[in-house]
Amino acid sequence: MSFFQYFIRRALLVTPLLLGITVMAFLIANLIPADPTIANLPPNALNDEDTIAAFRKKWGLDKPLHQQYLTYLGNLLQGDLGTSIKTRKPVGEDISRRLPATIELATLGIIFGIALGVGLGLVSAIWKDSLADYAARVIAFIGISFPVFLLALIFLTVFYAQMRIAAGPGRLDIIMRPPPTVTGMFTIDALLAGDLKTFKNAFDHLVLPASTLALYISAIISRITRSSLLEVLNQDYMRTARAKGLRERYVIGFHGLRNSLIPVVTVIGLSYGNLLVGSILIESIFAYPGIGFYMFRASTSQDFPAIMGVSLLFAFIYVGVNFVVDIIYFFLDPRIRVA
Amino acid sequence: MNRLKYLAVALALLALVTGALGVYAQEKVLVIGHAESTDSLDPANGFTGTGHMINHVVYDQLVTFPDEDASQILPRLADSWEISEDGLTYTFSLNPDAVFANGDDVTADDVVFSFNRLKYRDGNPSFLADPIESLEAIDDDTVAITVVEPRPSFLSEITSAVFSVSNADVVRANGGTDAMDAAETDEAGAYLDSQSAGSGPYMLALWEPQARTELVRNENYWGEQPYFDRVIIINMPEAATQKAALEAGEIDIALDLSSDNVASLVGNESIEIYRGLSNWTHFIIMNTDEEKSGPFANPKVQLAVRYALDYEGYKTLWGGVTPGSNMWVGLFTAFGEDRAFSRDLDKARELLAEAGYADGLDMNLEYPDFALGGVSFNTNAQKIQADLAEVGINVTLAPGELQVELAKYRSGEHSVGYWLWGPDILDPIDFTSFLPGGKVATERNNWQLEDVPEDIQGLIARARTASDPEERMEVYTALQEFNQQHGPFAPFVVPEQPSAYLANLQGFIFHPHWTLDVTLLSRADM
Secondary structure (H helix, E strand, O other): OOHHHHHHHHHHHHHHHHHHHHHHHHHHHHHOOOOHHHHHOOHHHHHOHHHHHHHHHHOOOOOOHHHHHHHHHHHHHOOOOOEOOOOOOEHHHHHHHHHHHHHHHHHHHHHHHHHHHHHHHHHHHHOOOOHHHHHHHHHHHHHHHOOHHHHHHHHHHHHHHHOOOOOOOOOOOOOOOOOOOOOOOHHHHHHHOOOHHHHHHHHHHHHHHHHHHHHHHHHHHHHHHHHHHHHHHOOHHHHHHHHOOOOHHHHHHHHHHHHHHHHHHHHHHHHHHHHHHHHHHHHHHOOOOOHHHHHHHHHHOOOHHHHHHHHHHHHHHHHHHHHHHHHHHHHHOHHHHHO | OHHHHHHHHHHHHHHOOOOOOOOOOOOOEEEEEEOOOOOOOOOOOOOOHHHHHHHHHHOEOOEEOOOOOOOOOEEOOEEEEEEOOOOOEEEEEEOOOOEOOOOOEOOHHHHHHHHHHHHHHOOOOHHHHOOEEEEEEEEOOEEEEEEOOOOOOHHHHOOOHHHOEOOHHHHHHOOOOOOOOHHHHOOOHHHHOOOOOOOOOEEEEEEEOOOEEEEEEOOOOOOOOOOOOEEEEEEOOOHHHHHHHHHOOOOOEEOOOOHHHHHHHOOOOOEEEEEEEOOOEEEEEEOOOHHHHHHHHOHHHHHHHHHHOOHHHHHHHHOOEOOOOOOOOOOOOOOOHHHOOOOOHHHHHHHHHHOOOOOOEEEEEEEEOOEEOOEEHHHHHHHHHHHHHOOOEEEEEEEEOHHHHHHHHHOOOOOEEEEEEOOOOOOHHHHHHHOOOOHHHHHHOOOOHHHOOHHHHHHHHHHHHOOOHHHHHHHHHHHHHHHHHHOOEEEEEEOEEEEEEEOOEEOOOEEOOOEEOHHHOEEOOO
């Protein structure tokens, strides 16, 4: 199979998947027995029939469900995600304003997470059953078993409020001004403006939430790296490599790690889902105004257009990342090329 | 092992996190950590606690309350006012010195424009202007407002930031209108969400929804200048985040704490704790419709429940006070702790026996699985269960998702419920919701006017129209006494609403309507 064929085949699968997600997200958002009028109108406005009727009409809630869905889909195809009930701004605009913050955080989170996860996995596998292995596994265990919001709170309390060695909530110190907007990512915009002080400040503010995310996703990455590498280490070709006198770091680096990477790459792709879900809680606790923060607020106020918009975005990112993972397989695993 | 070296370097970098360096400008800045609830900063469109706090100082209202409570009406834009004999027309004289931030005079036309725009804008708070029949600018500094029917609470109502007076010329120039079709044609919302058009001590400089709001001092302010040059409100939805930021000294005020996380701040010398009273009265509501609640429709059983609750226990849990009735304790005429029930298990058992339930009975307690300001419904429901078990009432807890339970409660389908209430209007008239004919009593609990004696029906009618303070005291006292003996409610706690702030801050006062007036705050020299 050529790369082109493989690419097209994978890409074709994505379209019905995304359409299915719109249906699911729409149904879930609408079928839960909750009333957006109650969530969005103040209690005393709820006694006023006219106010309620005006609200339902304004947000299209007075139409039958299938009609609401078709209208939504029609608008979606024209790139219109609707208007958020809570912020009263177009959802697309809300998302594009907040997305750079989350990309910045998620990127650093995934870099920290891979570094930590693969690192711990390597340590565990190479020095199997040693003290280092146990220590690495305990860290992974904490990462996977602690609720992510609790980790976030502990980090914030210990490193920020008590020890004062880390920057706290938000994207910058409260008194600092954001750099001129180019990408919306403060670290990059600060560098583009040549403002190192703002860059450092923005980066400092990313460290705690990104570390929380990293610990959360590194657990699974480290376990998979460990088991996958252990399996590879016992293969005949490893023994051969050693037998022909290669130094241990080449044996593990070139022969071991590369061959054990396929399951690790899969897990990194899947971890992206955890990362996005984790961002909802972590951004709320770190008062970090990204997409997760926006989603949290939208869900608690039954803000359907915003919930739909973010669900679609999350699905799109998740599908996109896993699409890229599929493409990476093609290069990592020669067997796909001949299958 | 090159890769391991790189990894070690990466991990070392990760660990090299240094404290951020704050760059403090020369100006006096106040930073508030707050769970922002703003949906719009257009006074005619937004209707949230945060919006009230901001617009209270960005705009002026005709009249206002004292700094700490709602016990009287004070002048603000209006120097004085007169109420016509029939109670229908209010005539206000505006302070001739009052000017908007851009230097324009505040005139009667601006009042007419702002109130009409609120009425016709069809925003969330527009219904508050429904009682207004007409507005008339008599001259530049005199405005007459006619209400549809006598409305003793009218002055209390227009203290709200919703009734802010905005600069009609500026709002019109930015797409605003007070025409009857304002719901469709008014386009000033976007402008008023980014800048203000008021006459208050501050001006809106920036609003990034769900992130931060900045107010700057209005140099043209016609009254006394506030201390702080700039006020920054940072959105921190989690109380724990606010607490951490306060401990780190990054914010001056953590506005929305709860009794559990304020406990660990006790003893911290650089932080003051303010234990204000929340607006929320927690109460049990027993359906008056026997088909829904069975024995709990019986007034004797309802009274027994009131005697059976361990009121002191709820105060131990959440701080605050025990209310004497469902009228919020901070309001004029409200029964406070001195007139509240205290626990009397013998009396409760006696009443149950009289009602024919000497051998005990079952209760299904429906409530939302929810917490507000750290006060957990689940915890309170479990305590209610334990309290009532002592008099032989066997409570089954039936928690549900907030929106689901709310729908049931609002349509009066519950058997016995546990809910809370915050006054819609900071006026005793709010209590009529808990009397037959009122929102909670009748719509939600099926308690009909014909269920109560005629003299009580007469008192309820007088409560809705009486404006003389002495008459109000007499009427509301009698009605609260009636509800204590015969009503289907058991109010049991008004929890505290704690906030905390840096000890060098002065003038922190919690207000039931606008939460915090930032113009009262200043910083002691350190």
